[in-house]
Amino acid sequence: MLARIKLYHDFESAAEFQAQFAVPDSYMAACNYNLDILLDAWQAALTKLLQTTLQTGAASLLKSLENKADYVEMNVNLGSAAAIRKLNKEYRQKDYVTDVLSFPHYELKEGKLLQPLMPYDLEPEMPEEADVAEMSAEDEERMAPKEVFNLGDIYLCGDKVREQAENYGHSYWREFNFLCCHGFLHVLGYDHEEGQREESLQFALQDQILGNLLILRENPELKPAELIALAKEYNESPCLPLTAVPQAQTEDLPADFKSGFVAIVGRPNVGKSTLLNEISGAYLAITSAKAQTTRDNIRTIYNTKDSQIIFTDTPGVHTASDKLGDYMNQSGLAAIKDADAVLLLVDAAYAYPGKVEHKLLERLSELHKPAILVINKADTVVKQKLLPLIAAYSKLYQFQAVVPIAALKSDGIAELLTEIIRILPQGPRYYPLDYFTDQTERNLCAELIREQVLKYYHKELPYGVAVEIEKFAEETDATGERCLVKLQAAIITERASHKKMLIGKDGQAIKRMASSARIKIEEALECKVYLEVRVKVRENWRDKSIYLNDYGYNLKKAQNRPLQ
Ligand SMILES: Nc1nc2c(ncn2[C@@H]2O[C@H](COP(=O)(O)OP(=O)(O)OP(=O)(O)O)[C@@H](O)[C@H]2O)c(=O)[nH]1
Ligand SMILES: [Zn+2]
Incomplete structure (x- = not known):
């Protein structure tokens, strides 16, 4: 063939x-x-x-x-x-x-x-006529x-x-x-x-x-x-x-192989990204002590011999005040729609169901989604505190399981994975074994820079920042190994006054930020990195669809390609 x-x-x-x-x-x-x-x-x-x-x-x-x-x-x-x-x-x-x-x-x-x-x-x-009187077996x-x-x-x-x-x-x-x-x-x-x-x-x-x-x-x-x-x-x-057998899928799956998509949802700052990173064993989603860090859904794939779980980290659901916020909320809600199971993450210290949790639970009931209540940051409270909390949630929704964890300390993750696999349907291995995330290196670099912006600047400034990688060039050594990545990044800010603050006196602030971003990127890419950063002003970009598209915040991904 x-x-x-x-x-x-x-x-x-x-x-x-x-x-x-x-x-x-x-x-x-x-x-x-x-x-x-x-x-x-x-x-x-x-x-x-x-x-x-x-x-x-x-x-x-x-x-x-x-x-x-x-x-x-x-x-x-x-x-x-x-x-x-x-x-x-x-x-x-x-x-x-x-x-x-x-x-x-x-x-x-x-x-x-x-x-x-x-x-x-x-x-x-019909093949073209052969111009011979007598045909050999091969000709025939x-x-x-x-x-x-x-x-x-x-x-x-x-x-x-x-x-x-x-x-x-x-x-x-x-x-x-x-x-x-x-x-x-x-x-x-x-x-x-x-x-x-x-x-x-x-x-x-x-x-x-x-x-x-x-x-x-x-x-x-x-x-x-x-x-x-x-x-x-x-x-x-x-x-x-x-050849009929694809290289990546030669594996024979057991008859009871389980698989599915699992959305991690919850309000900002409860530790969704920390959990995703912990499960993937890599730093895929940036985290910070500030709320609304994650802006986009990021997936990681967890494989065992008998199962495959595709996790989606979502932006925290919150009260949106601009188009970017709407986008973030919609990403979270959309992830629920397509999930086979949902993890509702709450913070052990402030976990009583509030507006956001009610909204998410409403959505779960509408769609009849199997869900697990995950109480994160269990390291910050005494055990007795968890019981009334569990009782409060159990009144609101029929959870398949309740699992206290401390994502930051890797506590309770194994139990959580076991519970998830238990409730997943039987299904195929959707992704080959060597595919573990949809996060691209280019996007990760932009996110790592944004993470340092979140760390080094305060008040509302970081929320108005997007990062665009304008150039990503790789160099290889004699053995063909990548040895250097040259990055050129633009920090997009919504106000000229923010540009000044970002740069700082004599460029000190941006230099400090860029140098820690470079170190983080070197760790992630496992090679030397040159990083060049500049600041661009785009008035009110968070409220303009055209800019949101440009900076990658678009619900119809395919980089905005129309349906074919
Ligand atoms: N003490 C403690 N802190 C944690 C734990 N898990 C996460 N954190 C901290 O909580 C903060 C928020 O974590 P993120 O993972 O960024 O939270 P998120 O839910 O992804 O937040 P958004 O992206 O804003 O929606 C960070 O400072 C984490 O270090 C935990 O188990 N224990
Ligand atoms: Zn996050």
Whole structure:
């Protein structure tokens, strides 16, 4: 079984192609303005992408096709902005240019056929006539009709590839591959718009597939020699072999394997992020003594032989006073909706149910969610104090368990994990064993800088700060190990007066802050780091959707990509 790409476009010349598909000049120059060479190189890349996508995200489909299909293929159509806009209007009633559109031929859900495979699902293809009178056995084999399984079409808009690559500050190559991968996954029945679980799954797969192919955001643009090498590869082998068993999922799961999504919710400052870090054994979510530290959902994956738990740390639910606050609350509530179980975290010292807890419990009842009451910071009170507290909560909700812990001291974590696994449903291992978080290094660096801002500055200043990583460049040593990361970060603040305070007299304040941030980042990335920080003022950014998007606070992640 082979993976095969059918590549289509209706441009007349290389010049028209370059203009309409917004191809960077470096690509055109690399292939000497010969369109055939460029398309061969893209064809090679897309075939690899299809091979990896199928093996990573459609093992079940490949199993169904094993010994039946000779080719599993995808049509990739390269279109102008106008052509994509027309399709988007015609098929989705959306009158704007979008980046990629997908049209599946079969009904698939997450890489599985929803209906059994029928003989007519495969299309026979006659090989070109051999020009010989007598055929050898080998020729006959070659001349036998081939069975083709055509998955569907994606339409890619070059203008958008160019535009988004520029907006996200990565290469055209990364964006091109990202969008095609995104489109392929839609054709295979992955849909991030359906809910948080679907979103995690699709985005984790995207990361994993592009990671396997080493098509990373921080990589430079494709080099001319690489483009030529790809074109050559395509001419040598236009199709790539498909194996039905994906590399990452060869494990045989026990029949009673349990898995699920677990949301950690509660008011600000109860220790949600501390608990997440404790469970992951890594520092993924920044923490601080100040309330409202976490702004976004962060996931970590906990694996045992018989279970997989996907934890989501959420921003504390509070009374919001701006759009950022709304976003934070919605993130928390959305995590509950898609969870298989919920941990309601409360602080042992101030735990009596208040407005926030009532709101969260209301939500849990509406959705009939199994929940565990987790009383954190148990180290700060005497044991007797816990009993009346437990009684007060038990009146409000039928908890599956009540577990006192001290996240900061690792107390009670094992008991908590046991209780969680007990109440989880049977299910698959959603993520491969080596995937443990959706936190990216880039985002973690931004968060570690924000953590130091929370530590070094007071009053309302830190709450008005966002951090943007403008440059993330890596250097490797002779053995290929990463030895240096050069970071350029912008601290976004909402007022000119805050900018002054951030910088401080002679830049002392920002230097001190940046130097402790650098040390934290070096610990996290395990290599030397150069950090350059500057301050930008964006008036009232917390209340402007456009800035919230820019700084990564967007409920429809996919970095704000429209549904394809
Ligand atoms: N004494 C004690 N302090 C703890 C414990 N767990 C967390 N803390 C402290 O509580 C503070 C808040 O912890 P975070 O993990 O940032 O709290 P959070 O719930 O994530 O807060 P937000 O992100 O603001 O919603 C930090 O100063 C932690 O060190 C604990 O078990 N015992
Ligand atoms: Zn937090």
